[in-house]
Each structure stands twice: as C-alpha cells, then as structure tokens.
Amino acid sequence: MLSRVAERVYWLARYLERVENTARLINVHTGLLMDLPRDVEIDWFTLVTIFDAEMFYHANFEQINENNVMQFLLAEPNNPISLLNSLSAVRENARTSLDILPEETWEQVNELYLLVKNEMAAISNRRRRQQLLLTIMERCQTVWGILVNHMSRNHAYHFMQTAKHLERADMTSRILEMTSLLMAENRSESMRAAEGILWTHLLRALSAQQMYTQTYSSSVNADGVLTFLIRDEAFPRSLFFSLKAIGRYLWPLPQSATTLEHHQKIMSEMFNENLKELPAEMIYTRMDELQAKLAELSSQISQKWFHPDRSVA
Amino acid sequence: MSMMQLWRDYDPGEFYDELMHDQHQPRHFSYKLLDYLKSMRKEAFEQRIVDSELEILERGITFTVYSDAGNIDRAWPFDIIPRIIPKGEWDCTEKGLVQRIRALNMFINDIYNDGNIIRDGLIPEEVVLQSKGYRPQCKGMQPAHGIWAHICGSDLVRDDNGTMYVLEDNLRVPSGVAYMLENRKTTKRVLPELFKLLHISPVNDYPSHLSAMLASLAPDDITHPKMVLLTPGIYNSAYFEHAALAQQAGLILLEGADLTVGNDGYVYMKTIHGLERVDVIYRRIDDDFIDPLVFREDSTLGIPGIMQSWREGKVAIANAPGCGVADDKVIYAYVPAMIRYYLNEEPLLPNVPTWMCRDPHQLQHVLDNLADLVVKPANESGGYGMLVGPHSSEEQIEAFRQLLIDDPNNYIAQPTLKLSVSPTSCGDHIAPRHVDLRPFILSGKNNYVTPGGLTRVALVKGSLVVNSSQGGGSKDTWIVDDSHFGGLN
Numbered sequence: 001m002l003s004r005v006a007e008r009v010y011w012l013a014r015y016l017e018r019v020e021n022t023a024r025l026i027n028v029h030t031g032l033l034m035d036l037p038r039d040v041e042i043d044w045f046t047l048v049t050i051f052d053a054e055m056f057y058h059a060n061f062e063q064i065n066e067n068n069v070m071q072f073l074l075a076e077p078n079n080p081i082s083l084l085n086s087l088s089a090v091r092e093n094a095r096t097s098l099d100i101l102p103e104e105t106w107e108q109v110n111e112l113y114l115l116v117k118n119e120m121a122a123i124s125n126r127r128r129r130q131q132l133l134l135t136i137m138e139r140c141q142t143v144w145g146i147l148v149n150h151m152s153r154n155h156a157y158h159f160m161q162t163a164k165h166l167e168r169a170d171m172t173s174r175i176l177e178m179t180s181l182l183m184a185e186n187r188s189e190s191m192r193a194a195e196g197i198l199w200t201h202l203l204r205a206l207s208a209q210q211m212y213t214q215t216y217s218s219s220v221n222a223d224g225v226l227t228f229l230i231r232d233e234a235f236p237r238s239l240f241f242s243l244k245a246i247g248r249y250l251w252p253l254p255q256s257a258t259t260l261e262h263h264q265k266i267m268s269e270m271f272n273e274n275l276k277e278l279p280a281e282m283i284y285t286r287m288d289e290l291q292a293k294l295a296e297l298s299s300q301i302s303q304k305w306f307h308p309d310r311s312v313a
Numbered sequence: 314m315s316m317m318q319l320w321r322d323y324d325p326g327e328f329y330d331e332l333m334h335d336q337h338q339p340r341h342f343s344y345k346l347l348d349y350l351k352s353m354r355k356e357a358f359e360q361r362i363v364d365s366e367l368e369i370l371e372r373g374i375t376f377t378v379y380s381d382a383g384n385i386d387r388a389w390p391f392d393i394i395p396r397i398i399p400k401g402e403w404d405c406t407e408k409g410l411v412q413r414i415r416a417l418n419m420f421i422n423d424i425y426n427d428g429n430i431i432r433d434g435l436i437p438e439e440v441v442l443q444s445k446g447y448r449p450q451c452k453g454m455q456p457a458h459g460i461w462a463h464i465c466g467s468d469l470v471r472d473d474n475g476t477m478y479v480l481e482d483n484l485r486v487p488s489g490v491a492y493m494l495e496n497r498k499t500t501k502r503v504l505p506e507l508f509k510l511l512h513i514s515p516v517n518d519y520p521s522h523l524s525a526m527l528a529s530l531a532p533d534d535i536t537h538p539k540m541v542l543l544t545p546g547i548y549n550s551a552y553f554e555h556a557a558l559a560q561q562a563g564l565i566l567l568e569g570a571d572l573t574v575g576n577d578g579y580v581y582m583k584t585i586h587g588l589e590r591v592d593v594i595y596r597r598i599d600d601d602f603i604d605p606l607v608f609r610e611d612s613t614l615g616i617p618g619i620m621q622s623w624r625e626g627k628v629a630i631a632n633a634p635g636c637g638v639a640d641d642k643v644i645y646a647y648v649p650a651m652i653r654y655y656l657n658e659e660p661l662l663p664n665v666p667t668w669m670c671r672d673p674h675q676l677q678h679v680l681d682n683l684a685d686l687v688v689k690p691a692n693e694s695g696g697y698g699m700l701v702g703p704h705s706s707e708e709q710i711e712a713f714r715q716l717l718i719d720d721p722n723n724y725i726a727q728p729t730l731k732l733s734v735s736p737t738s739c740g741d742h743i744a745p746r747h748v749d750l751r752p753f754i755l756s757g758k759n760n761y762v763t764p765g766g767l768t769r770v771a772l773v774k775g776s777l778v779v780n781s782s783q784g785g786g787s788k789d790t791w792i793v794d795d796s797h798f799g800g801l802n
Contacts, residue, residue, distance in 0.1 A: 002571050006585050095373065096547055099559035099566040110373040155585060254586045305585040 001155045005097060007306035012093035013160035015086045016109075017167040020140035022083045025050065025175070025205050026073060027133040030126065032201045037190045041181055042198070044069040050174050051081055067124050074129075075120045083136070084120060087113055102150035105143060112139040161249040162301070169242035170294050173287040175205050176229060176239075183222060183280035199225045206237045226283075231271065239290075243267055246297075259300055266293050314355040320347070323736060325745040329475045331396050331735040342399045342795040345510045350394065362738060365393050365503045374495050376550050389492060390786035391499060395507075396735045396748060396768045399795035400514065406469070406477060406752075407762045409662030412652060414465050414754045417482060417639050419655040421461040425451045425635060435654055436647050440671070443691070443722055444644055446485065446637025448600060450607055454624060456633045457530045460756045463631035464523075464595075466490070466766075469750045470665070471733035478665045478730070480749065482648070484632060484640035486597050490519060490753045491554035493767040494561070496789040514764035514792040519753070520561035523595075526757035527564070530629035531592045538592035541565040541582065543572070545598045545614050555597050564595060574618035580628045593629045594619075600634050642691045642725045643669060666728060670721040679726040680717065683710050686726045688717065701777060703729050732777055735788065737770055747771045749779050750790065765790035 029047055036042060045064045048057045053072075056079050061068040076082045094101065094109040116136060122128040144164075151157050181187070182198050191198070199220045203209040208229060209220075215232065216224045232238040236245075247263050250256050270290060278286065324336050332343040339347040350358070366388070374389040398406075423430050424441050431438045441447060466487025468480040497516050501508065524540070531538035542564040544555040559566035567582060572591065575581050581588035596603060602612040607620040622628045638644070646667040649660045668675040668686075679686060688700040700713040717724055734745035752766030768788040769779035779785040 001585050002565060002567055003583050003585055004567070004571055005565075092547075095556070098556035099542075099564070103560065107372050111371045114370065308587075 001100075003306050003308070005100060006155065006159050007302065008093045008097050009100070009156050010159045010163045010301070010306070012090055012097060013163035014167040015089040015093070016140055016143060017164045018081070018171070019083055019086045019090060020137055021168070021171040022073065022081075022086065023133040023136040023140070024207060025171075026070070026083075027130060027137070028201060028205045030130060031204075032197065035197050036194055039188065040190045040194060041188060042178075042191075046178070046181075047073060050178065052174075053079065053081060056080070066126075070123055070129065074123050084116060087116055097156075100156050102146050104146050104150070108139065108143050108146065112136070112143075115139075155253060158249045158252055159305075162246055162253075165242040165245040165249070166294055166298060168237060169239055169246070170291055172206060172229060172237060172239050172242065173290045173294075175202060176226075177284050177287045178202060179222070179226065180280045180284035183283075185280075196220060202229070208235060208237055211235050240271065243270065250301075253305065255304070259297075259304055262297060262300055266290075266297065269293075315351070316353045316355055316358050317351045319355070319741075319743050320351050320736075323743050323745070325734050327473065328731055328745060328747075329471055329473050329733040330745060331398075331471075331733055331748060333736065340397075342793050343397050346395065346397065346507065349507060349510060358738075361503045362393055365391055365499050368499050368502055369495075372495070373553070374492070375553055376492075389495065390772065391496060392737045392746075392770055392772075392786050392788050393500070393503060394736050394738055394743070395500060395789040395791050396750075397791045397793050398750075398765060400792050401795060402477075403764065403792045405661065407764075409479075409660070410467060410752060410754050410762050411760045412656065412658060412661050413467070413479065413482070413648060414462065414756055414760070416648065416652040416655045417465070417484065418460050418462055418756060420651045421633075421636050421639050422455070422459045423655075424638065425454055425461075430651070430654060433654070435650050436644075439722075440643055440647070441638065444638045444641040445691070446600070446635070446640055448608075448635035448638070450620060451633070451635030454633070454635070457532075457629060458756075458758055460530075461633040461636035462639065463526060463530070463633070463756055465754045465756070466751045467754065469662075469752065469766075470730055473731035473733075475733070477662065479648075479662050480665055481642065481645060482640060483751075485599060485637040486632070487751070487753065488551040488554055488597075489751050489767040489769075490763070491557040492787060493753070493763065493765075493790070494519060494557070496767070496787055500789040511791070512794045514794075516763055516765065519763055520558065520563075522755055522761040523558065524562040524564070526755045526759070526761065527562075527593045527595055527629075527631060529758035530631060532626050532629055533592075535592055539565070539582075539590060540593040540595065541567050541572075541591050543594050543596040543598060544568060545602070549597070551597065558595075569598075569614045569616050572616045572619070574616060574622055578618075578622050578625055578627050580616065580619060580622050591628060593631070595631050600637060603630075603634060642667075642689050643671070643722070646725060665730065668726045670717055670724040670726065676717065676721050679724075680714060683714060685729060687729050688713055688724055688726045691723050691725065701729065704777070735768070735770065737772070737786075737788075739772070739774075744774065746774075747777050747779065748788065764792040 026047060044066050047069060048054055057072055060076060060078050061072060072079055072082065074083045077085065079085065091109050091113045094106045098106050116132065119132045123132065147160065199222060200209060202225055203212050203220065206229060212228050215228060218224065228235065228238065230239045233240055235241060243266065247260060250259055250263060325333055332340060332347065334340050369388050369391060375387060376389060420430060430436050431441065462484040464487060466483040466489060468483065469477050470480045471477050493516060527540050528538055542555055542559040544552060544566060546552065546568050556566055571582050573581050573583065575588065580591045582591050598614050601609045602614045604615050604617060604620040605612045606617045620634065623630050623634065645664065646669055649664055652658055652660045668679050670676045670679055679688065684702045686702045690698045700709065702710065732747040732749065735748045736743050737746040748768050748770045750766050750768050753763045755761040768790040770786045770788055771777055771779045772786045773784060
C-alpha cells in the first residue's frame with residue numbers, strides 16, 4: 001500500500017468520524033439547552049470550548065449567540081474544524097482514494113457533501129438544522145456501513161479503523177471535560193437542580209444512554225456515567241474500548257512494534273489510576289493530557305508509515 | 314403531452330442521420346428505440362433527463378476546464394438519447410481499426426529500429442523528424458510484442474453519404490474511455506426498459522481487458538506483475554478517469570512522487586512496507602514530463618531515471634515513450650500507405666482525404682480553396698489552432714494563409730466534411746446535432762476494441778466542435794445486433 005494512500009484513508013476516516021461526532025454533539029446540545037434554565041453555566045459557547053476553538057471563534061465573530069456559534073461550528077470557512085470543512089476533507093480524500101475504497105463510498109460522500117453544502121444556508125432555522133444534523137449522522141453511518149461490509153480487512157482498513165477510534169477517543173475525552181463544570185464545587189443552584197438532565201446529556205452526546213441504562217439498571221449519576229464512559233469494556237464509544245481498538249488495528253501494520261509500545265504506555269497511564277476518585281478539575285487535566293498524547297500518537301503514525309525517511313534500494 | 318409531437322418536428326436536413334432514414338422514418342435498427350421514446354409523456358422524458366443529471370452530479374463524474382477564472386469542475390455533459398450502430402457494420406469497422414493499429418505499431422517499431430519504410434522511400438525522413446512526438450532517445454528499443462501504442466483512441470466521423478472515416482489516431486494518452494463506461498451506467502439507471510427491447514453489446518469489461526493487456530507487457534515473464542496508473546494528479550482534467558480506471562482495472566493509482574528508481578535500475582513505489590518494485594506503468598502523463606533527466610528538466614511530475622529502466626527492460630510503460638511520433642497529422646496522411654506496406658492489405662477504413670501542405674502543388678490547391686477547407690496544425694489536439702474555412706471570417710482565413718505560407722510543413726488540409734447528426738435533446742425540442750465517435754483499441758499480446766466507444770456531440774446548433782473542453786457533450790453508444798431485424802436501411 002502506498003504511503004500517500006495510507007495517509008489519505010487515515011484522514012478520511014478521522015474526518016468522517018469527526019463529522020458524525022460534531023453533528024451529534026450539536027444536535028444533542030441544542031436539545032439540552034431547550035431544557036435548561038437560562039442561568040446555568042452551560043450555553044451555546046460551551047460547544048466552542050469543547051472543541052478548544054475559542055481563539056478561532058473570536059477572530060471571526062464578536063457576539064456570542066446561537067446563530068454565530070452554529071455558523072462557526074457548521075459552516076465557517078475560516079474554522080478549520082467546521083463541519084463543512086471536515087466534510088470537504090472527507091470528500092477530497094475519498095476522491096483521491098477511489099481506487100481502493102468500495103465504489104459506493106465516493107458516491108455517498110459526494111452526495112452528502114452536496115446536500116450539506118446546499119442546506120448550509122438554512123442552518124439558522126433551528127428545525128431545519130436539527131433535521132440536517134440527523135441526516136448527516138445517518139449518512140455517516142451509511143458510509144461506515146459500506147466500509148465495514150464491503151472492504152477487505154487490509155491495511156487500508158486497519159488505518160481507517162485506527163483513525164476512527166483515535167478520533168472517537170479524542171471526542172469522548174472532550175465531552176468528558178464537561179464533567180468539570182458539572183462537578184465543580186462552586187456550581188450554581190440551577191446547575192445542581194438540573195444534574196440528572198446534564199449527566200443524561202453527556203451520555204446522549206456519545207449515544208451512550210441506552211447502553212448505559214442496560215448496563216446499570218439504576219438512575220443516571222456521576223459515578224456511573226464516569227465509569228461507563230471511561231472504563232466500560234463493552235461499549236464501543238468508551239475511552240477504554242476506543243483505545244484498546246487502536247492497539248488492535250495498529251497490530252497488523254508492518255513494523256508496528258514501537259508504535260504499539262507507545263500505545264501501551266498511553267493505555268497504562270490512563271487506566272492504572274481510578275479516575276472516579278479524582279477531583280473534578282483533575283479529570284479535566286487528565287483529559288487534556290490524553291488529547292495531547294493522542295495527537296502525539298497520530299504524528300508518530302504519520303512519521304512511521306506516511307512520511308518515513310527512505311533509503312533507496 | 315406526448316413525445317410524438319416533438320419527434321414530428323424533427324428534421325435532419327441535408328445530413329446523414331445516425332438514427333433516422335429520413336425525416337419521419339427511423340433506420341431499421343432504431344425503430345424500437347424510437348417507438349419507445351415517442352411513446353413517453355413529455356414530463357416523463359424530462360424527468361429521465363433530470364435523473365441522469367442528478368446521477369452524474371452525485372457520482373461526481375466531472376472533468377476540469379482550465380480558464381482564467383481558475384479551474385472549474387464541470388459535470389460531465391450527457392445526452393440521454395443513445396446513438397446506435399448496427400453490429401453488422403461495426404464488425405467491419407472493428408476489423409479496420411485493428412488493421413490500422415497493427416500497421417501503426419509496426420511503423421513506430423520500424424522507424425525507431427531499421428527504418429525500412431524510409432529506406433524504401435514511402436515516407437520521407439524529414440516527415441518523421443518533424444513530428445513533435447519523435448523521440449531520438451527511443452532508437453533501438455524493442456518493447457514487448459513490438460507494440461508501442463498499447464491504448465489508442467481513434468476518432469471516427471461519418472460524412473453525408475454515411476461513409477465512416479478515420480479522422481485521427483490518438484496514440485499518446487487518449488482519454489474518454491471512463492466516460493464511455495459511465496455513460497452506459499447512466500443509461501442503464503435512467504432508461505432500463507430499453508435493455509429489454511434490444512440486445513446491446515456490453516462495454517463494461519473494458520477494465521479487465523485493459524488489465525490483461527497491461528499484464529501481457531510485464532518484464533521477466535512475471536506472473537503477477539505490480540501494475541500502476543501514473544497520473545499527473547487531481548488537477549488534471551482527466552483525473553476522474555484515472556481514478557475510475559485504476560479502481561476498475563485493479564491498478565495502483567499514483568503520482569510521480571510515489572515512484573523512485575533504485576540503484577539496481579528497477580522502479581519502486583513508496584509503500585507502508587518500504588519500497589516495492591513496479592513492473593508495468595500505465596502512464597497518463599506526456600512523454601515530455603516522464604523523466605526530467607531525459608526530457609523536460611523542469612518536470613516535477615516525472616521520475617528521474619525511469620527512461621533508463623525502460624530501455625533496460627526493467628519496467629514496461631504504456632503507451633511506450635516515443636509512440637506519439639505516429640500521432641501527427643502529417644504522418645496520418647501516410648497511414649493507408651503503411652497498411653499496404655507492412656500488412657500487404659488494402660485499408661478497410663478510409664482516411665479523410667488529406668492535402669499535405671509540404672507539397673507545393675497540394676499547398677497551392679489548399680491556398681486556392683481555403684474558404685472550403687479545414688486546416689489543421691500537425692501536432693495539436695483538442696481542436697485547438699485549426700481553421701474551419703466555411704465557419705471563419707475573411708480575416709481569420711487571411712491570417713491562416715500567412716501561417717501556411719510561412720510554415721507549410723506544419724499543416725495539412727481536409728475537405729469540410731458534412732458530419733453526420735444524431736437526434737439530441739435540446740431544451741424543449743429534439744434536434745439534429747453533429748457527432749463523432751472515439752472507440753478505444755488495446756494492443757498487447759492480443760487486440761481488443763471497445764464495442765462502440767465514446768460518442769461526442771456538438772451541443773450548439775450547426776457546430777462541429779465536439780470537444781468537451783469546448784462545449785461538447787456525449788452520448789451512450791449502442792452496438793445493436795440487427796441480424797434478425799431485416800427490412801430497409
């Protein structure tokens with residue numbers, strides 16, 4: 001497999017996962033804000049902070065309001081992680097990998113891109129926007145369905161799965177950062193009153209509510225949610241599951257030993273301590289660290305397989 | 314409203330019509346198609362057009378137009394009314410195409426080796442040397458099976474009495490075959506009923522023939538050669554085709570930067586496993602750019618040293634470097650002579666009558682009749698830099714007169730053919746539009762000709778320019794078995 005092709009399918013998968021996660025997060029967050037009293041510490045801008053994109057936001061918008069935040073996260077050309085930019089990256093990578101992906105992949109991706117691009121004019125309309133986000137999630141799942149059901153388990157597949165789980169772990173850790181708001185000692189009375197809704201929200205943002213309820217036939221609470229989203233071994237969007245999957249898909253790649261060691265180190269650092277007992281602000285720090293480690297792992301993958309120093313035969 | 318009414322107004326006029334015998338009567342092989350189309354309601358027909366446009370947009374079938382305003386990705390222009398050629402006629406055309414490419418390959422091999430045809434006085438040496446595609450670096454090469462032009466896209470046109478002529482032989486990096494495949498897929502999706510009525514020769518096995526042909530070129534008798542398609546990249550106008558062919562023929566799609574020549578002289582690609590040897594390269598970049606050590610130094614698309622690998626037989630390249638020598642409008646005039654010389658056969662497909670301006674008598678004839686002729690530079694493609702006498706102003710004609718006098722060797726002239734037309738949907742009516750046909754011929758160990766090919770159509774009324782870069786469209790082309798139809802033609 002060509003290094004350049006490996007790089008393209010890797011980023012295709014990362015962006016595809018990012019598009020779906022972004023759509024879900026915004027969709028769920030919109031639902032949450034409809035339920036919350038106005039004086040809670042969570043608002044539209046919380047979304048921007050989840051993506052660590054405050055700087056980009058202020059460079060493009062003065063006021064903070066629903067319209068601007070949505071414009072920024074979904075359509076803004078100057079926001080490198082806006083959903084439309086991510087989707088466009090999926091499209092460009094699919095277009096240049098036509099020869100190794102099942103042929104419906106490109107058709108689906110192209111169709112989705114054209115659809116989203118057309119609908120972007122209507123995102124200030126909350127109903128149309130929510131509808132569009134649902135469509136995006138469905139279509140992303142269609143693409144994954146094609147890949148999982150039509151693609152040989154070759155290296156292209158391994159790179160795509162590695163990328164998907166890496167992106168997913170990154171997103172889960174970002175959503176878990178919100179727990180520092182939810183668990184802060186000095187949180188407002190309204191926040192305390194809305195606790196149940198908020199923890200449920202966290203689950204829903206990772207489409208984890210149903211599986212959580214099945215696993216713990218108890219009410220939603222901080223302990224349960226943290227344990228489930230961080231350590232659950234069976235739920236495919238928990239941190240543990242995603243990180244473990246990264247190792248599983250890295251393993252068959254050529255000369256993967258050093259990268260696997262690095263991965264193992266991240267795993268043990270992450271799961272050897274009991275995060276539940278950490279104070280809220282420490283969870284935030286841990287998640288921040290994890291994101292940095294994942295970024296480092298990604299650049300190691302890039303150096304090893306996409307841009308190695310080569311000696312000529 | 315039924316479509317019957319629109320067809321009632323259809324009139325091909327003085328031109329040969331691919332589907333109609335005259336204004337009202339379809340040809341014997343197009344009755345069923347026409348019956349079907351006429352029976353549709355107008356709204357239903359228009360819906361099929363919308364479906365086909367959507368299909369093309371969503372499948373991302375595009376080509377790139379270079380312009381001052383930047384490069385634009387345009388949706389592939391497609392007319393849903395197919396063009397039909399009866400199988401009986403096509404079988405003869407196919408034989409003619411194979412005969413022609415055999416002679417062309419023998420010619421290329423000859424001029425880079427023994428030069429018999431020059432020595433025997435059939436073609437002057439300076440005609441060969443003036444061809445922009447001539448590459449002295451290829452002298453003495455003997456590619457596998459003696460084949461240089463592995464993939465050829467010939468342009469065929471029909472005149473007003475229905476004779477099919479070869480207009481040119483595209484031997485360098487002919488494009489269009491993926492669009493032929495896409496046109497058939499689109500027709501199958503939007504007009505599936507028609508495939509019940511007629512037996513239409515399938516075209517979708519082209520990629521497997523391409524792959525088998527390329528495999529037959531592999532050096533050292535390798536049984537599972539590594540085969541790649543070398544593209545200039547995503548900004549090339551035919552990138553869609555490169556990607557589609559690579560996908561369908563199982564070739565690895567790559568760019569020059571993905572390849573390197575090792576110290577052992579073999580060609581390698583850069584993979585996640587390290588370097589892997591490449592045996593066959595289907596290149597979609599021009600000779601000029603393929604190796605900066607041998608041709609253009611400023612090329613960033615090519616692979617330094619690859620010509621040496623090829624010369625040493627360590628890698629096969631299709632089409633072979635230097636094969637463009639025969640893709641020249643002056644050389645074209647000699648193809649019938651080549652067929653007689655190398656094969657000792659009479660040409661089955663005629664050339665368009667051609668005056669060579671390098672001959673003073675012929676030049677005089679051309680200068681005297683400029684307003685009626687088409688004048689073409691020897692080495693341009695895509696319809697650029699030519700004069701179409703009857704469609705040109707006095708000033709344009711005079712400008713060309715000067716060009717011809719200054720540099721006669723670089724020009725040929727041909728009569729303005731009354732190109733055939735085919736019914737085409739044009740907004741709210743059906744109108745005759747001029748068409749040509751580009752079949753694709755593969756030559757390796759064996760020959761293969763696509764049944765039909767890519768029909769290009771000039772969408773502008775009266776226009777003869779079918780090139781997609783200049784507003785041309787395309788049609789699905791059907792080779793239909795007419796042996797049991799009988800009746801009039």
